[in-house]
Amino acid sequence: MEEYKLAYGRTDFTFSFDPEKIIAVLRPKTLPTPESEEAVVRAGHGKPGRLTTVA
């Protein structure tokens, strides 16, 4: 058995669970922390040069 922790309100539940029964712990990736939000909006995450012209 291993100990796991899950958030509940302003506290956590700690519990024991057999790790062999766990397929995976599913978590999102962490988004970047930009130095400048304005720079992010200006530059964006498009595909420069590829889609900038429409037919």
Place this chain on the structure above:
Amino acid sequence: MENPVGSPRLREIVKPGETACVNIGDMTRLWARYSVMVPLILDELNRGGIPDENIIIVSATGSHRGQTAQEHATLVGEDVMRRVQVFDHNCHADDLVDYGKTSRGTPVRINSRVAATDRVILTSGIVHHFLAGYGGGKKAIMPGVSSFEGIMANHKLSLNPAGPGVNPDVYAGKLEGNPLSDDMIEAARKVGADFIVNSIVNEEKKVALAVAGDVVAAHAHGGALVDEYFGVKISELADLVIASCGGYPKDINFYQTYKTSHNMVRAMKKGGVGILLTESCEGMGNDNFYNICDNFDNNPKREDELRCNYEIASFMGYTQLLWAQENRLIVVSSLPDEQIRNMNMTPAKTLDEALALAREWLGDEYKAYLMPSGSTTFPILTT
């Protein structure tokens, strides 16, 4: 904005002397960071030859309430308030402008100020959305600045047209073939939305990623980015999923827990067991969400109610009930046991109590997923 998707730059689209409207969300979408995006859009319009006096901002409130001047200032910032006028949309206004109907029969009647301007720029934030596939993009037109009747007609596409239950093509992460999303896009195209600027916001509530450009292409690109960060690929479904909303304030009430429920069942075998950790210290959080479950004694009556008086929270409550009927959901919360049972779920006061119950139901042979941040973890089955 310097690298638009599927579109020239905004300054290359507009012509000197034209008028423009920038659509923003309302206070329920404050997190999208309009105060960062809008000044940059105004500057870009200025460079394209549209001065501030030719620009207005319309808050795309959909069917939500109007806002105060202070709320407008909170949304866009004091500097923007000094540069341009900000108006609220009213979905019941007498002067909405008729753009006909979509191919699905949704009436497209739009805010008159938006309709009167030469250029329409849409802003919002992109997240997974249980109806539209992803929030942002075209939603700033439908429902954002549409009539109440149009919004209801569009949202009713979430119900299965061929029988009971939810439309199987309407769910988070689905754009292509999602009739509700397609209907929104038709409305945005009819109105002639010229350009979008959409943010993707991180845990610190800062703009971490952004897309700009065509209302469909740029939004789809943003959706792919949202999948990349919030999507988690899984190769099998589990017998048991234990999901926490992520603690306070994400589990402030059960209404907010809906996102975690939605994500949890995506990782669960049909008929599986789910344990939801949601303190819900402020209770249910929405009367309609609960009443659609409690006020009717069967699903046909609930669907009749939805088809006659569609309301998003009611739809959410109904789908929550359907998940509870199709699976076995245990809720660890501070909610009254009776409320949990009335939504076809099983209450538990501690996680240990819930786990004991799950083991009793499942026996020894089961596989599980843990989801510590259930509200922002979007399982994507890859097989």
